[in-house]
Amino acid sequence: MKKLFLFLVAAGLLASCKKWPFLKDNTGPSPSSNVLAYTIPDIFVTKDYTVGAFYYNFTTFNTSVKRVPVVGDYNMPSGAVPPAVMAAHIAQAARAGIDYFLFAYRSPTKDNANWKNDSTLIKTFIGQNPGTMKFALAYSLNSGALGISNTAPLEKTPVALNNMLADFTRAAAAFENDPNYVKVNGKTLLYIEAAENMFSNNNIAIYDSIRTHLSALGFTMYLVGMQDPWSPPARYIDRFQGCVDAIYHNSLSGNAGLTQWDRWYVLPQAMDQNWEYSRAYFRDSMGGINYIPDISPACDPTITTANSTNPIYPRTDGGAMFKQLCNVAKMNADTGAGGIRMVLIDSWNQWQYDMQLEPDTVNTKGVTPYGESYLDIVRQEFKTTK
Known part of the structure; x- marks a missing residue:
């Protein structure tokens, strides 16, 4: 046969x-x-999408970056971005229709130095925010720092669990003290990066502990877990089912996932197929978990690794590829009954991979600036008011 x-x-x-x-x-x-070489349709926006953008905390501006921000090259020693730079970023993001910045929040108990940097950056944002921009936290789950693994799960390492719950207690200060912190359907939004590494033999019990712990502090949580890029939805079913309210993949169009040329040639379609299947699986087979698409404006891995052979997703097409990815995101955002109509953009300012939305300007480094064009694309693609 x-x-x-x-x-x-x-x-x-x-x-x-x-x-x-x-x-x-x-x-x-x-x-x-290629069977995937179909046309991505233009999705007309009849209702605004909620758009979040990752805001990165870097110490010094990478000297290999050939583009220059409108605000000029800037550094963040210990997370201290110049207040004038943050004020300009908030105004620029408002032009794009970005609803909130998403800030990393590393462990105050196990990574205190970086936590202080993150806190400094968030305080600068709060101090410069005129009330027009919201923000949310992305807890950086560092399994190594917590000392957990498949052989040392959380329930067998109570010190690690207590440390993690203590981290959330510190994060709750941001939820409580600022009216501009994001809520989803009345619930406090919290992202958990690398959530696939929440090593436990009973993840439902662990997440119940997190929710109970924060509920005692007065917060009903909307938890969003991150799954690694290009991974099938069933791979981490025990990490997410009955645990999180929504899932997003680490950027498929960014440096973490765009490592194979076959995907690059049909990138929008490959992402569409991955997301369509994942979204349906999370919703139908994992108890109604929502999905949040995550897109990037461009990606150039050679900035940090000059001899990289990974594909470059450039800006030489006037934003045409990014517009396609915006439509792929709209095709796969949860917009039906019970949906949250949210998308993520990675990133606002990850200049070391050319993944930023932040505007650039004319300079002497030999590149053609894109200016504010990507801000305009975001507003045109995700907002009813152009």
Whole structure:
């Protein structure tokens, strides 16, 4: 039976040479012959999407970056971004229709130095925010710092669990003290980065502990877990089912996921297929978990690794690729009954990978600036007011 099947497949391919000309001339397939090379439709916006943008905390501006921000190259020693720079960023993001910045929040109990940097950055934002921009936290789950693994799960390392709960207690100060902290359907929003590494034999019990702990402080939580890029939705079912309210993938179009050329040639379609299947699986097979698409404006891994052979997702097309990814995000955001209509952009200012939305300006480094064009694309693609 197996040989008959292979024979029929071979016969079918030979009989369809008119559809697959590369079988005759042996030149190999092209992107246009790929089954995924379908057209991404333009999705008309009839209701605003809630747009969040990752705001990165870096110490010094990478000297290999050829672009120059409108505000000029800036550094963040110990998280201290110049207040004037933060004020400009808030105003620029408002032009794009970005609803909130998403700040990393590292462990105050196990990574205190970086926690202080994160706190300084968040305080600068709060101090410069005129009340027009919201913000949320992304707790950076560092399994190594917590001392947990598959062989040392949280329930067997009570010190680690207590440390993590203490981290959330410190985070609750941000929830409580600022009216501009994001809520989803009346619940306090908290992202958990690398949530696939929440090592436990009973993740439901761990998340119940987190919710109970924060509930005692007066907060009903909307928890969003991160899954690593390009991974199938069922891989971490025990980490997420019955645990989180929503899931997002680490950026598929950014440096973490764009490492294979076959994906690069049909990137919008490959992301669409990955998200469509994942979104349906999270919703239908994991108890109604929502999905939040995560897109990036561009990506250039050679800035940090000059000899990198990973594909470059450039800005030479005037934003055409990014517009397609915006439409892929709209196609896969949860907009139906019970949906949250949210999308993420990675990032606002990750200049070391050219993944930033932040505007650049004319300079002497030999690159054509994109200016505020990506801000305009975000507003055009996700807001009803252009």
